[in-house]
Amino acid sequence: MAKGQKKTGKGRLDKYYKLAKEQGYRARSAFKLIQLNKKYSFLESARCCIDLCAAPGGWLQVASKYMPANSIIVGVDLVPIKPIPRVATFACDITTPNCRNLIRGELKDWKADVVLHDGAPNVGTAWVQDAYSQVELVLMSLKLAVEFLVKGGTFVTKVFRSADYNNLLWVFNQLFGKVEATKPPSSRNVSAEIFVVCRDFIAPKHIDPKFLDPRYVFKELTAGDSIDKGSSLNNAHANIFQPDKKRRARDGYNEGDYTLFKKVGAEAFVEGDDPVGLLGTVNQIAFETEKEKEWLASEVTSEDVKANFRDLKVLGKGDFKALLKWRTALREEIGLDVKSKPTEELTETVEITEEVDEEQQIQEELERLNAEASARNKRERRRQNEQKTRTIQRMQLQMTAPLDIGLEQDDPTLRLGGQDDIFDLGMADKEMKRRRKEKFLTADDTLSDDSDSDAEDSGSDDEAMDIDADEERQRKVDAMEAEMDGMYDAYRERMAERDAKFKVKEARQKNKLREEEWTGIKSDNSDEDDESDEGGWDVTQSAKARAGEESSDSDSDGGSDEEEIDRDDADHPNAQSAIAGTKRKRVGNQERSGSKPVASNKLPRLMTSLERSESKSGSKAAQLWFSQNIFEGIDDEVEDEEEGSADEWENESDLGDSATGQAEQDTAADDDSDIDYEVVPADADEDVEMWDEADENIDDLKRAHIKKYGLVTAEAMTLAQQLVNRQKTKTEMINDGFNRYSLNSKENLPSWFLDDEAKNYKPNIPITKEAVAAIRAKQRMLDARPIKKIAEAKARKKFKAAQQYEKAMKKAEGVNSNTDISERDKAAQIEKLMRKGVAKGKGGKREVKLVVAKGAHKGVKGRPKGVKGRYTMVDSRMKKELRAKKKKEKETKKKRR
Numbered sequence: 096m097a098k099g100q101k102k103t104g105k106g107r108l109d110k111y112y113k114l115a116k117e118q119g120y121r122a123r124s125a126f127k128l129i130q131l132n133k134k135y136s137f138l139e140s141a142r143c144c145i146d147l148c149a150a151p152g153g154w155l156q157v158a159s160k161y162m163p164a165n166s167i168i169v170g171v172d173l174v175p176i177k178p179i180p181r182v183a184t185f186a187c188d189i190t191t192p193n194c195r196n197l198i199r200g201e202l203k204d205w206k207a208d209v210v211l212h213d214g215a216p217n218v219g220t221a222w223v224q225d226a227y228s229q230v231e232l233v234l235m236s237l238k239l240a241v242e243f244l245v246k247g248g249t250f251v252t253k254v255f256r257s258a259d260y261n262n263l264l265w266v267f268n269q270l271f272g273k274v275e276a277t278k279p280p281s282s283r284n285v286s287a288e289i290f291v292v293c294r295d296f297i298a299p300k301h302i303d304p305k306f307l308d309p310r311y312v313f314k315e316l317t318a319g320d321s322i323d324k325g326s327s328l329n330n331a332h333a334n335i336f337q338p339d340k341k342r343r344a345r346d347g348y349n350e351g352d353y354t355l356f357k358k359v360g361a362e363a364f365v366e367g368d369d370p371v372g373l374l375g376t377v378n379q380i381a382f383e384t385e386k387e388k389e390w391l392a393s394e395v396t397s398e399d400v401k402a403n404f405r406d407l408k409v410l411g412k413g414d415f416k417a418l419l420k421w422r423t424a425l426r427e428e429i430g431l432d433v434k435s436k437p438t439e440e441l442t443e444t445v446e447i448t449e450e451v452d453e454e455q456q457i458q459e460e461l462e463r464l465n466a467e468a469s470a471r472n473k474r475e476r477r478r479q480n481e482q483k484t485r486t487i488q489r490m491q492l493q494m495t496a497p498l499d500i501g502l503e504q505d506d507p508t509l510r511l512g513g514q515d516d517i518f519d520l521g522m523a524d525k526e527m528k529r530r531r532k533e534k535f536l537t538a539d540d541t542l543s544d545d546s547d548s549d550a551e552d553s554g555s556d557d558e559a560m561d562i563d564a565d566e567e568r569q570r571k572v573d574a575m576e577a578e579m580d581g582m583y584d585a586y587r588e589r590m591a592e593r594d595a596k597f598k599v600k601e602a603r604q605k606n607k608l609r610e611e612e613w614t615g616i617k618s619d620n621s622d623e624d625d626e627s628d629e630g631g632w633d634v635t636q637s638a639k640a641r642a643g644e645e646s647s648d649s650d651s652d653g654g655s656d657e658e659e660i661d662r663d664d665a666d667h668p669n670a671q672s673a674i675a676g677t678k679r680k681r682v683g684n685q686e687r688s689g690s691k692p693v694a695s696n697k698l699p700r701l702m703t704s705l706e707r708s709e710s711k712s713g714s715k716a717a718q719l720w721f722s723q724n725i726f727e728g729i730d731d732e733v734e735d736e737e738e739g740s741a742d743e744w745e746n747e748s749d750l751g752d753s754a755t756g757q758a759e760q761d762t763a764a765d766d767d768s769d770i771d772y773e774v775v776p777a778d779a780d781e782d783v784e785m786w787d788e789a790d791e792n793i794d795d796l797k798r799a800h801i802k803k804y805g806l807v808t809a810e811a812m813t814l815a816q817q818l819v820n821r822q823k824t825k826t827e828m829i830n831d832g833f834n835r836y837s838l839n840s841k842e843n844l845p846s847w848f849l850d851d852e853a854k855n856y857k858p859n860i861p862i863t864k865e866a867v868a869a870i871r872a873k874q875r876m877l878d879a880r881p882i883k884k885i886a887e888a889k890a891r892k893k894f895k896a897a898q899q900y901e902k903a904m905k906k907a908e909g910v911n912s913n914t915d916i917s918e919r920d921k922a923a924q925i926e927k928l929m930r931k932g933v934a935k936g937k938g939g940k941r942e943v944k945l946v947v948a949k950g951a952h953k954g955v956k957g958r959p960k961g962v963k964g965r966y967t968m969v970d971s972r973m974k975k976e977l978r979a980k981k982k983k984e985k986e987t988k989k990k991r992r
C-alpha cells in the first residue's frame with residue numbers, strides 16, 4: 096500500500112474511537128445509537144428490542160444500558176456476537192425465513208417496541224455469504240420490523256444515500272407516522288450513511304407485499320443508475336491514470352458501490368469493452384473458468400501480472416499499464432486482435448534494445464555515482480563525528496560555552512571540516528538533488544520524447560535514489576540529535592553548577608508541577624449529560640448486575656468475558672479526563688523529561704516546535720542556545736518537511752473521502768467512508784503513549800483531593816461554573832480536550848525538547864473573575880478559621896468553665912439550704928462563690944495589673960494610689976535588665992552546645 100494511502104494509526108483514532116475504548120463499547124458505532132436515542136428517546140421506554148445486523152454488539156450494549164432492567168433484547172448477525180449479559184444473540188442471515196423463526200422463538204408472544212438495523216453488506220468475515228445490497232437489506236429489515244413491531248413502535252435503520260434512498264423513504268412514510276432522516280455527529284462526514292428514524296408504527300392490518308418487495312420498490316432505478324454509473328466510471332478511469340489521487344463520490348454512491356470487495360473474471364477484462372474502467376472499479380481479477388486458467392498458464396502471463404491481478408487496489412500507474420499490455424498481448428495470442436505492421440515492429444525492436452542499453456548505462460552510472468557519494472558522505476560523517484566528540488568533550492570540560500560553539504562554527508576552518516554540511520541539511524540535500532538532476536538531464540536528452548513507461552522506469556530509479564538519500568539524511572538527523580542531546584545535557588550541567596538561581600528555578604518548576612492541582616474532574620456519580628459522561632456501558636452493566644437483575648442470556652461464559660471488559664474499563668480514565676487532558680500534558684512532559692533521549696526520525700515536528708519555543712521563550716539563555724549556527728538551515732528543511740507532511744495529510748483525508756478508497760476496501764474493519772463501522776480493540780497496551788495519557792492514578796488522586804477540599808483552583812471553578820450555568824456542555828469540554836496535540840506521541844523525543852515543551856507548552860485556560868473571587872473568598876475563610884490546636888484549647892476552656900460554674904452552683908445551693916445564717920449573709924456568700932466560680936472558669940488566674948513606675952508612681956513604696964486588686968510595679972529599667980538577662984542566658988546556652 097502506498098504511503099499516502101495508509102489508513103491505520105492515529106488518523107483513524109478519533110474522539111469516538113477513544114471514547115468507545117474508554118467506555119468499553121465494542122464499536123465506535125455505539126455512539127451513533129447513543130446520539131440517535133438522545134434525540135428521539137426511544138430506548139428508555141422500550142421493553143423489547145430487536146437489533147438486526149448487530150455484530151460486534153456495540154448497539155446491543157447501548158440498548159442494554161439504556162433500556163429498563165429485564166427488557167428483552169435480541170441481536171442477530173451473520174457473524175456470531177460475543178455474549179452480552181441480558182441479551183440473546185444468534186448468528187443468522189436476516190434475509191432468511193429461519194431468522195424470522197428464531198426471533199419469533201425468542202420473543203414468543205411479545206411485540207418489539209424498537210427494531211434497530213445498522214446492516215451493511217459484505218462487512219466482516221461473512222461478506223461472501225451476502226448477496227444483498229444495502230437498500231435491499233434495509234427492506235428486509237423493514238419486513239421483519241413490520242412483523243414484530245408493536246403499534247406505535249420505532250424502527251431505526253441505516254441507509255446509504257443512493258438512487259434508492261427516496262424510494263425507501265416513500266415506503267417508510269406509508270408505514271410510520273413520523274419519518275426523519277438524521278446524521279448523528281459520530282457518523283463521519285465522509286461516510287455516505289444516514290440514519291432514518293421511523294416512529295409511530297401505524298401497524299396496518301394489511302400491508303401491500305409490494306411495499307416490501309425490492310423489485311417494486313427499486314423499480315425506477317435504472318435511469319439514475321446509469322447516470323451514477325457514468326460518474327463512477329469516470330472516476331474509475333481517473334483512478335487508473337492517477338492511482339495516487341483518490342476521488343470522492345459526490346453524486347452519492349451507486350447501488351452496491353459501497354461493497355468492500357469486488358472480483359471479476361479475467362474473461363470480462365480480456366474480452367470486455369472497457370478494460371480501464373474495470374481495472375479502476377474492482378479489487379481482483381480472478382482466473383476461475385477453464386478458459387481463464389489456460390490464459391493463466393500462457394507465456395505472456397508473468398508472475399508479476401498474476402500478482403497484480405490479485406490486488407488491483409495497490410497498483411501504480413506502471414502496473415496498470417503492464418496489465419493492459421498483457422491484455423493486448425493475450426488478445427493477439429488468442430486471435431481477438433491482429434498484430435499490426437510486423438515489419439515496422441522489427442525496426443522498433445532494435446530501437447527499444449538500444450534504449451534499454453542506454454538505460455542500463457545510465458543505471459550503472461547512477462549506481463556508481465551513488466556509491467561514490469555515499470562513500471564520500473561516510474568519510475565526512477566520520478570526520479564530523481570526531482569533531483563533534485571533541486566539541487562535546489570540550490564543553491564537558493568547560494572549555495567552551497554554548498555561545499562559543501556558535502563562534503566555532505563560524506570558523507572557516509571548521510566549515511572545511513564539513514560542519515556546514517551536517518547542520519545545513521536542506522543545503523546538502525538540495526546539492527545532492529542538483530547533482531543527480533544534472534546526470535539525469537544529460538541522460539534524458541535522448542529519452543525526453545519517450546513513452547510513459549520510460550518515464551516510469553526512471554521514476555523508479557529516482558525512488559531508489561531517494562531512498563538512499565533518505566537513509567543518508569536519517570543518519571545525519573540521528574547524529575545531529577545525539578549531538579544536540581549531549582550538548583544540551585552538558586549545558587544543563589554547566590548551568591546548574593554555575594547558577595544557583597537556575598537550580599532554584601528548576602526545583603520550583605518541579606514543585607509547581609507536583610503541586611499543580613487540576614480539580615475539574617467530576618465525581619463518579621455525577622449527573623448524566625451526554626454520551627461521554629455516562630460512565631460507559633460496562634459501568635451501567637455492573638450497576639445493573641449489582642441490582643440483582645437476571646440475565647436473559649443463557650450463556651454463562653458471557654460473564655467472564657464481560658468481567659474482562661469491565662476490568663479493562665476500570666483501567667481507563669474517565670471520559671472526563673479528556674477535560675483535564677491539557678493540564679496533564681504538562682505533568683506528562685515533566686515526567687518524561689527525565690527519560691533518556693533516543694535518536695528519532697521525528698525531525699519535522701521536533702523542529703517546528705523548536706522554532707515555536709524559540710520565538711515564545713522569553714529566556715535569553717534559550718535564545719542564545721537556539722541562535723547558534725547549528726540550527727541554521729533547519730528552517731528550510733522544516734518547511735520542506737512540513738509541506739511534505741501536509742501533502743501526506745491531504746492525501747490521507749482524500750483517501751478518507753474516496754468512494755473507492757483502497758484502505759476502505761482492504762478489510763472490513765478498515766472501512767470508514769462508506770460503512771462507518773469500526774471495531775474497537777479492548778486491549779489498550781499496544782497503544783503508543785500519548786501526550787494526554789499521563790499517570791492514570793492521577794485522576795483518582797485528584798478526585799480524592801476534590802472530595803476532601805472541594806475545588807481549589809480558579810480553572811476548575813470556571814469550568815464548574817460553566818457547566819452549572821449551562822454555558823458549556825461536557826461534550827464541548829471534551830471536544831476542547833481534543834486538540835491537534837492530543838494524539839502527539841512523546842516517544843523518541845529528546846529530553847531537551849521535552850524540557851522546552853514543559854516550559855512553553857501550556858494550555859490557555861480561561862478563568863473568570865467570579866471564579867477567582869470565589870477562590871479568594873474561600874481562601875480568606877480558611878485563613879480566618881483557627882487552627883485545630885487553638886480550637887481544642889478553647890473548647891477545653893469552655894468545658895472547664897462549665898464545670899466550675901456547676902460546682903459553684905452546688906455550693907451555693909448548700910449555702911442556701913443552711914438555716915443557721917441570715918438571708919443577707921447567704922446572699923453575700925453565694926455572690927462570692929459565684930464570682931469565684933466564674934473567675935476560675937475563665938482560667939482561674941486573677942488579673943494582675945501592671946503599674947509603670949514613672950510619673951506619680953515613681954519611687955513609690957507599697958500600693959500605689961488608685962490601684963485596686965493585684966498589681967506589679969514595672970519600670971523600663973527592669974524591662975531592659977530582664978531582656979539583657981535573657982539574652983545572656985541564651986548565648987551561654989549556645990556556647991555550651
Ligand SMILES: C[S@@+](CC[C@H](N)C(=O)[O-])C[C@H]1O[C@@H](n2cnc3c(N)ncnc32)[C@H](O)[C@@H]1O
Nearest residue numbers: 148150151152153154172173188189213215772
Ligand atoms: C456496521 S455492522 C453493525 C455494527 C453494530 N451495529 C454495532 O454497533 O456493533 C454491520 C453488520 O451487518 C452484518 N450483516 C450484513 N449482512 C447481513 C445479513 N444479511 N444478515 C445479518 N447480518 C448482516 C454484518 O455481518 C455486520 O456485522
